[in-house]
Amino acid sequence: MAEFSNPDTLLVEQIRLGKPDAWNNLIAQYEGRLLSFVESRLRKRAASEDVVQETFIGFLTSLPNYDARRPLESWLFSIAAHKLTDYLRREGRRPAVPLSTGDGSSGNWELAGKARGASTIARSGERRGLEDVAVAEGIAGQIERWREAGDWQKIKCMELLYVAGVANKGVAAELGITEQQVANFKYDFLERLRKCVRAQRLNEDIFPELHE
């Protein structure tokens, strides 16, 4: 979600204090959407409920790491996604790829093969978090401007390009515009992000798409 303030801060604070009512509230508020998320993939109610159960336990055990500036719903969905991945691996539905994931639920992907070599740009998690926030704010700002201007076409265009991973040609066909228009929208979007990255004095090399 675009907003970076977290309306659930108070609820989380109460849970941190060990208040059962607050925990009950959180479950009541979020279990339905989490179950719907997991069940859309598993298509099995009992197994889906088990994954949601593990998600809630995972939330409590990872609570010390939860950054209250992050929307609670996104954090819960990310835990559910990891628990779902674990389940699918155990069931053999998620095929083995040249990775060793360590503890998938922790989100610490580990790569066993050759592709790990790029660690020359490795840096602290805190630094990466700052980079993530800076670019997220840059993108959110552009989306907000487009929304206010009713310029939905540009939001759709960037969403197809960067979130859905559709090529320029496919985006043009989907939206009924020319490839040149797609290229123009993309150029403007990236130019604003480049300015944002420079203003924050971030290393542009870690955002290779900014120079495509």
Next chain:
Amino acid sequence: MPHEYSNAELEGYLEEALPQDRMTEIENSLRSDSQLGERLADVVGKMDAGVHTLGSIWRRNRLSCPSRDKLGSYLLKVLDSEEMEYLQFHLETVGCRYCNASLGDLTQQHASSDEQERTTRRTKYFQSSAGYLSVDD
């Protein structure tokens, strides 16, 4: 025959964020396409090394996802036509898994036929997790 998936889609796959049909399709492709497995490993390597992608930042922060209230308004069809059209695009064309899950939940709540079932589930979740509640030191 090699399968055509963009790196952004492979990232979405790793993040369990693509529409479920696409997730299943990629899983099936991985079983028969070793090159796809290598590409996936390469994508993981870059993620692991800290290279950012715009798609990953966008998805993680859910930058274009409507609020829960907005999804409720969509369900009730009380948004203006342009915004209705955009939400439909976000839900159906992009296939946002999180928003579709939220919409599915809202739809069920509106139907309100399984309140007892919901209460039973919530009690089960609470009882199985409340032991992990603790006061911070």
